[in-house]
Amino acid sequence: MIRFERVTKRYPDGTTAVDDLSLDVAEGELVTLVGPSGCGKTTTMKMVNRLVEPTSGRVLLDGEDVAASDPVRLRRRIGYVIQQVGLFPHRTVLDNTATVPTLLGASKAAARRRAAELLDLVGLDPAVHGGRYPDQLSGGQRQRVGVARALAADPPVLLMDEPFGAVDPVVREHLQNEFLRLQSEVRKTVLFVTHDIEEAVRLGDRIAVYGAGRVEQLDSPARILGAPATPYVAEFVGADRGLKRLSVTPIEPADLEQPPVVHLDDRLDRAAARLRADDARWAVVLDDRDALHGWVSAEALTDAADGAATVRAHARRMDAWLPLGASLKQAFATMLQYDAGWVAVLDGERFAGVLTPSRLHEALRRSVATEDGDRPRDAVTLDSVHP
């Protein structure tokens, strides 16, 4: 969808901002450009909508050289979101959002209808916020209007230059999550500039890590974190990349432990025998539809006076659960939140097993090891990455 073919940009003062860049962004893909200040990320992006012209090489949009297209028509196909949102201060939020559809010839009523839909899509209530002026919004709300406005013409491509850079970390994470939800619905082709590796990892289908004017590595978040291609990338992603990796490694069936399972209506003596057979200190308790209820300890079962009673009398509720495919980071956070030594993992409604801290650790090591297989060993060991 977007292709850079050996693109170089040298500014008149001699600065080489981008040096022989080749990069492909597939349709519907979100590629984050991450790197330190001044490494050429913004220049790269501005060459797509012709705010900057390359010195050599070509930028293709849908197979067409952007140099051959009319800049105004080109920009209509490309939504652009920047940090200083650039809303018109004297126009309401609704009118700001409706600007592009109006320019494109929509009637005022149709443009406003569309604007209201978009505000809703980015999590703003058009009835509440639509009539306000930009300075009556919080920073996070202004950013949302920026995103809504960029989507207004329904462009296939979005360029986003540090769109969430100006808001505090909590609002920022919130906006990132909302943007991910939005992107799963609208599936735009997105180039997203950030200097924050956490943001790059959270949002990117792939990440391009920039050194000075060059892409040092273009890869999935898991590979960038697990198998940095150069010492520069390793240093940029940081020594705590094992931790960051938690957020991009999903829980898989093989990661799960299988404790004994009993049902709410099982007799206590049978349940106790089941635990003894496994030499287990506790069992997972399911209800009659095999949905998770909680757990019961071996002690509670053996101490119970009436063996003919059912597990129900001694079962404890367990609310710490996650779906298969959730990230190891979510599992870790859930364990901390519930102060639990394990979390139940469900496959749809069905109980699939439990994740314990030691299994979580193994899962993390295994995911690193799997990806290390095709890389030279010295490129991936933690101790060797620092220059």
Ligand SMILES: Nc1ncnc2c1ncn2[C@@H]1O[C@H](COP(=O)(O)OP(=O)(O)OP(=O)(O)O)[C@@H](O)[C@H]1O
């Ligand atoms: N118009 C210009 N004229 C001359 N040099 C420029 C111009 N615009 C950018 N540069 C230089 O080109 C290099 C790359 O700048 P660019 O803005 O692309 O970097 P960036 O990675 O987006 O940085 P930041 O994260 O700080 O926005 C920098 O050295 C910058 O000073």
